[in-house]
Amino acid sequence: MAARGKKTKISAYLDPEVMTMLADYAARRDQSQSMIAEAAIASFLSPDAGERREAAIGKRLDQLDRRMMRLERDVGIAVETLAVFVRFWLATTPALPEPAAQAARAKAGERYEGFIIALGRRLAKGPTLRQEVPEDVRESEE
Structure with missing residues (x-):
């Protein structure tokens, strides 16, 4: 890392959408695009970046698992409700x-x-x- 106060200039090519997101984010935070880009690169290169990504993915998978469990429960309720209704209807409704x-x-x-x-x-x-x-x-x- 360069010594404090001394920065090295780089050139990078960004997709227009990424550039727009960077500009909007910097404007909302009242920060320079350079500072935002530097922080993003530092975060990406930090040793714990992979662990943070893995934790975020794990959290998302847990959320999806809970949603899937609720969905399975709801489908089970719907199937049982239909089965009970059909059995009742068939038992009580003469042709x-x-x-x-x-x-x-x-x-x-x-x-x-x-x-x-x-x-x-x-x-x-x-x-x-x-x-x-x-x-x-x-x-x-x-």
């Missing part, structure tokens, strides 16, 4: 005779539209099923 089945099919579009409206209201206002199910519910395999 309709053909004239009634035709009338039911004719009414199905209207009923489905009502279902979609009700679902939209619930999603907009909450609470959602996900919010109603406690976080500590575990799947039987765990």
Whole structure:
């Protein structure tokens, strides 16, 4: 490293986007672009830079893991909800005779539209099923 007060000039080529980011960052911090570039290079070359990058990647992977666990939980809840509904519906709904089945099919579009409206209201206002199910519910395999 050069002695304090004595600096060595370098020339570097930057992509226009990187140059814009450097200029914007320096302006926001009221610092020179040279000082920002020097600090960035020093940080990149420091022995612990790799460890910092590894820690940042590890933190991000932990966040992704937690999100994936919540997603798996939510999908499990959705699948079980559908299975319970289908079993209940099949057990409690007798097959309709053909004239009634035709009338039911004719009414199905209207009923489905009502279902979609009700679902939209619930999603907009909450609470959602996900919010109603406690976080500590575990799947039987765990």
